[in-house]
Amino acid sequence: MDQNSCTSNKRHERNSNSIRICDLPDPILQLILSSLPIKDAIGTSVLSKRWEHLWLGISKISLKEGTYEKRRQFIVFVPKLLEVFDCTNLEKFSLTFRVEEHASEVNEWLSGFINPKIQELILCLDGMNESEKPLTFPDHLFTCSTLTTFGLRLRNVFKLPSSIYFKSLKTLCLVDVTLPDRSSTEQLIAGCPALEQLTLMDINWVNVETLCISSDVLQKLKIIEPVEYDVLSREDEDEDEDDDMGGQDEQNCCNIVISGTNLKVFSYTGAVTSEISFHSPASVMDASIHVQHHYSECMDNIDWEPAAGSYVVDLLKDLRDVEKLSVSFVSLMALSRASWERLPLFSNLVELHVVSTIISLTCEGLIAIIQKSPCLQVVYFDKGVYMLKYRGYCGYIMDPVPVLSRTQLRRIVIKHYSWDIYEDEFDAVKTLLQALPVLETLHISCSGDGNSPTGSERLENLYQKIKSLPRRSIDCEIVLKYMK
Known part of the structure; x- marks a missing residue:
């Protein structure tokens, strides 16, 4: 047998073993058509007699x-x-x-x-x-x-x-x-x-006005409320504005009571509008408290901080047994001195996420939660961290070193290292390395283009600068990379 015949036979063998789309049974083809936009699925009816009515058996339609x-x-x-x-x-x-x-x-x-x-x-x-x-x-x-x-x-x-x-x-x-x-x-x-x-x-x-969410099988509950429905910022509105706008806000809040023995994940995002309480919160392992507010209103309204801080504390008291906690910048800002002293002990908290915007390591609310979490091992600064040395948007300032030096934190993750406030960001990294006694990994993800020559050089220079810093934990590994 010549070489051409061998090649032809092998090609024929491959073709005989391959499966063409027309060989598939109708249920499989209809499953494929179900994933297409409806007009595209209808368009296949012109392919052949067999396909003319095939789309009529699809199980999914999206309009x-x-x-x-x-x-x-x-x-x-x-x-x-x-x-x-x-x-x-x-x-x-x-x-x-x-x-x-x-x-x-x-x-x-x-x-x-x-x-x-x-x-x-x-x-x-x-x-x-x-x-x-x-x-x-x-x-x-x-x-x-x-x-x-x-x-x-x-x-x-x-x-x-x-x-x-x-x-x-x-x-x-x-x-x-x-x-x-x-x-x-x-x-x-x-x-x-x-x-x-x-x-x-x-x-x-x-x-x-009142709602009881009661279920023994509910595992995940998420409540999201709009920022514009803020009842705490209405104190300074005149009566006419309150009649026109505030009245609706006053009605658009609810006393929500949550009762369930199997709830594992709870998330709240909003402007502390509705009152939320738990009958059996011990089952919640993963909680998110993302209070949101317009910064200008936060600073202009002197009543906002204690009211919102009390709201955050009350929620955290109910969720004291969580293993994972995510808090927003505004949630921490709301924890004024009067509020954070009422914080519970988070005996099981292992992982803390700070989200929504960059936070100062001197923020009193942040340090208070860390201080109240004896088992805390990991902190994620999802939008970055820096050192602020005066009273600002982040709340009262607090020396973080005494608290950090007594923690069991083993991993710090800093995302969005932005370079824009370079020295303040670098000072936060410096403080973390000098204060944490058992830190194993400091992971920093930087903003910018890591593929450019200047980007790679910039990252290497930062790495060498951080590497030269004194570290309380000599075994700490430093990982730097650009964000994808």
Whole structure:
């Protein structure tokens, strides 16, 4: 047999062993089509006779109106899709649309696409005024036994029926929703016996003064409130402004009581609007307290710091058993001298993250938490750290060395080393190395371009400068790199 024949046989053997897309069974092809944008999936119908109706068996549809210019096309396209598509086997459905004057059309879409066997439902429905008539969801949605994930963004009342039972729902996310009343909201939570993750973001609490979140299976709870709904900055507003704006803010807060024996992760982000308390906080292992506020209001309003500081302390008291804690710059700033003296002992805290903006190592709130954490081993400065030697945005200053020298900190991670306030940042690194007795690793990620010759040289010079600093822990490893 000549060489050409051998080559031809090998090529034929490879081709016979390869699998072409047309050889795949219909269920596999429909799974592939389900990952495509719906119009692309429909476009495959022209490929061949076999593909003509194949897209009709897809299990996932995602609809997004896109640009304003294409809005009219979208409104015409969706009902045509409903006419030809059999939604009975649809497992995942998402819709992003500005409702405005098309509430009746949206009600028809929801009724058509949401079947009793739906597994994942994501609805982002903007462009509605709170005074408008609520959207109507199909009754079978609220007793759906297959739904596992439900996300709803709706600046309107979320109208709830008297009977709610999501047997399999594990993840629930509500954004911009106006909850109807306390009873219906608590019934919604109670009607999710398998709920593991709950997110409440920018909720309008106008109809709910108190809410009890009670679940023995809930593992992760995230509460996010908007900064503009700040009730602490209304002290200096005149009566007219308070009637026009403050009244809404006053109503848009809630007394939230959290009760659950299996809650592992808790996160709060906001402007200390709603009161939050725990009945059984010991189970929480990972907590985030990200108080947010406009810096100008922080400094102009003398009542802000003690009020916010008390809020942060009360939350931290409930979460004293956490192993991992993330706090924002503003949270630490709020811990004034009167507040941090009330801090609990964090006996189990091992890992601390400081987020949102660069922080001074002399910040009293930061040093107070470190002092109250005898088992703390790792601190992440996610936006950098520097040394401030006067009273500023970071709160009262405090000499960090006496506290740091008595810690068991083994790892420090500094991100976003910016070079912009180089000496102050370098002074913080110097203080950490000189104060920490058992530090094993100092990891610094620098901002900038590490691929340029000057960038590499700059990093090497910084490394040599840090390496020459005296270290209390002689075994400490210094790691420098540019951020990706």
